[in-house]
Amino acid sequence: MLLKDIPTAHDIEKAEERIENYIHRTPVFTSSQINEIVGLKVYFKTENLQKVGAFKMRGASNAVLSLKKEQLKKGVATHSSGNHAQALALAAKLSKIPAYIVMPQNAPDVKVAAVRQYGAEVIFCEANLEARESTLREVVSKTGATFIHPYDNYDVIAGQATAAKELIEDTDHLNGIFSPIGGGGLMSGTLLSAQYFGNKMAVYGAEPKGADDAYRSWKAGERILMKNPATIADGLRTSLGERNFPIIQKYVKDIITVSDAEIVEAMKMIFQYLKLVVEPSGAVPFASLLKVKNEFKNKKIGVILCGGNVDLAKLPF
Amino acid sequence: MLLKDIPTAHDIEKAEERIENYIHRTPVFTSSQINEIVGLKVYFKTENLQKVGAFKMRGASNAVLSLKKEQLKKGVATHSSGNHAQALALAAKLSKIPAYIVMPQNAPDVKVAAVRQYGAEVIFCEANLEARESTLREVVSKTGATFIHPYDNYDVIAGQATAAKELIEDTDHLNGIFSPIGGGGLMSGTLLSAQYFGNKMAVYGAEPKGADDAYRSWKAGERILMKNPATIADGLRTSLGERNFPIIQKYVKDIITVSDAEIVEAMKMIFQYLKLVVEPSGAVPFASLLKVKNEFKNKKIGVILCGGNVDLAKLPF
Incomplete structure (x- = not known):
């Protein structure tokens, strides 16, 4: 798979125009209580409020x-x-x-x-x-x-990229974005939008420890498939796609992995302070930010809340 | 208590100006899935997203x-x-x-x-x-x-009235508003805003069966205090205030009481479809609307989600 085939800025702009009537431009949420606890300014892109409850x-x-x-x-x-x-x-x-x-x-x-x-x-x-x-x-x-592959598809990647493009447009000079990695569709789209529309803003990958194939692939410099993933974040159990990996390899600033306990803690904070329902996968980027928050003191960080489709009978609290 | 002392339209407009920098102008949420299930258009005023998590x-x-x-x-x-x-x-x-x-x-x-x-x-x-x-x-x-009394206070009533004023301004010709009744602060404010700014729009009171003093007072034509309230909606266990009752008596169109099971069911729908966290009291107006939805086929109804401060360890599902 060649990096020269990846979506261009124009492809993402065209995608944005094309899907305008099919999606919501989701709002960006902030919480002064969260900012106080975390010691930085967090801007949550609420894709849990997207149609069907996810950026997909x-x-x-x-x-x-x-x-x-x-x-x-x-x-x-x-x-x-x-x-x-x-x-x-x-x-x-x-x-x-x-x-x-x-x-x-x-x-x-x-x-x-x-x-x-x-x-x-x-x-x-x-x-x-x-x-x-x-x-x-x-x-x-x-x-x-x-x-239509769920992530290993350039049209899909260009579509997912519009979430970060909106987040960048609706905020003022973020210092970075935390985005989840499952198959890598949202992650590769986020990286491309940060390059094209965010002045090459730093993007951090967020991954469950129990499905850390992206972290291991990135370290190894080659795609390693996930065997027997074990994490509460069911949306992120898949392995990285062939088209997604080279984009991540080239542009990601860092990948932070988090335990299920850290995911649940982040999920609780999102429910409690933002009053938003997120699925476990949707809390992984915030869990990752919480883990490394001291490196971002007083900075402005975007976090993608990627989905809210959780079985209410099985909430982990 | 004389009805001539109640907040005027001007009092509510002044309140709105006064509190502008202290509160959020909360958004109005809709869900095409909820509209399909309920058979009418519902406009949720998201006071669970208000500062401190409630209209208060x-x-x-x-x-x-x-x-x-x-x-x-x-x-x-x-x-x-x-x-x-x-x-x-x-x-x-x-x-x-x-x-x-x-x-x-x-x-x-x-x-x-x-x-x-x-x-x-x-x-x-x-x-x-x-x-x-x-x-x-x-x-x-x-x-x-x-x-500062929580509800039996005209400045408090004028402040609470701004929620319905915003809801009326941010929607187009609602056919009615469902608002909860506890002490009656939000309810009396909602009624006044509907009179002054909503062309005397119909307002429906929503009350838990286990704390139905407003319903009984309204029927009796005199204020009956609540003894031993028993409902999951802890925010609505209080008795109607002295200043609140005459406003409700004069202007409310109907009061609909709901069981705890109906409240929990409404709460689940709000979590599931709106992806919003509400406390049991916050779900009471929607529960009441669900109960009488057949009377509002294809109408446009506003519903006030009054608060989101729920103990996550004690969610009823």
Whole structure:
């Protein structure tokens, strides 16, 4: 994968125009109590308030709206049981095209219902990656739908990049941004927007210790896949994508890993002081900032609250 | 208490100017998923995002900022273990005047700490109303501080009225507003703003079944005090105030009472779809709307999310 193929500033600006009516321009929240406790100024980009409750709506919308006319008719497909599935289903619904979502048989009912609510067709498969991929291939070959990868896709990356672009525009001279790393879609987009629109602002990756493939890949200089991830941050258990890794390798300033206990603590502070519901993955960037806060005394730091889709019956407090 | 003494439109406009730098103009949230489920358009005024996490900051600020010069020096006092205590403490801190808060010995540590964090002096007393009142009298006679009642006070009512005024200004021709009733401070303010600035818009009171003194008082035509309130909505357990009752009696369109189960269900929907943290009391107006939603098909209804200070360790789900 060559770095010369990555989205340009123009690609991200086009994505922003394209998805304007499909997404919310989410607000930036601050809390004087949090600032006092942390000893710096924190600007939270509230992607938990995004449509479908996560930033994923940006990338999915840009991918759908970038399809060629002949592709549109046949619709889109993906395998996911998470926020990308809902986002792609809604983006397809808004574009009035079919969506086919491959989900594991053991996916929670509530997630299946959410995807169906947006009019997508759900195709069940065994609960393993091989079954997901083979079922997806069957669906694509039968329907002619275009596969939209949740993160390893340049249109998706350009879409996710719009979150950091907005954050940079809506704040004044941040000293850095903390963004989570799962597959690397949001992270690579954040890095590109910081380069293009943020005067090469420092961007810090935030990763759960129990799914630290990005940290290890970055240190090793080669992509190491995650085996048996174990973290409460279910949205960040995936391995880095092929297109995402080189962007992270080139531009990330540092990667900070955090324990589940640190994630839960950050989540509690977000609930308590911001009065916002975030999922565990959504609290990982703030947990990382809390860990290294002494390096940022009195600075202005952006933090992306990437999603809010948590099972209320399973809150960790 | 005469209705001719109640705050005028001018009083509320002056309150709005006065408190401008002490409060947030909170945003109005909507959710297309909630609108679909409920069958009407709901506009949530997010007072859970207000300073100190509740609308109480409005009334407390207006009361402090309405003090005469000679009163200011001696500060303010109240008895409360709830949001009014924190609001008065912060308003006093911002005005650089002393605040004395009488709290029961068994008040949760976190509430005591919150009040002290704003620089107020906490005076403990026995955990009953008589002890609270006598301790408050002692404090007032010793310090010369002005007692700011949490709701039975016209400056407080005028301050609380600004929430509905903003909601009316930030939406387009609502068909009605649902507002909670505890002591009646927010409710009477909401009613006045609907009269003055909302073209006499219908306002519906929302009350827990387990603390339904407003409903019973309204039906009886005389103020009936609440004995042994029993509801999860701890912010609404108080009895209607003397100054609040006549305003409610004159202007309220209807009062809808809800069970704790209905409150919890509404609270869950607010967490799930709006991604907002609300306390049980904050969910009571939406619970009431859910109960009578069929009477408002396709209408536009404002709902005041009055507070978000919930103990995360005791969420009812």
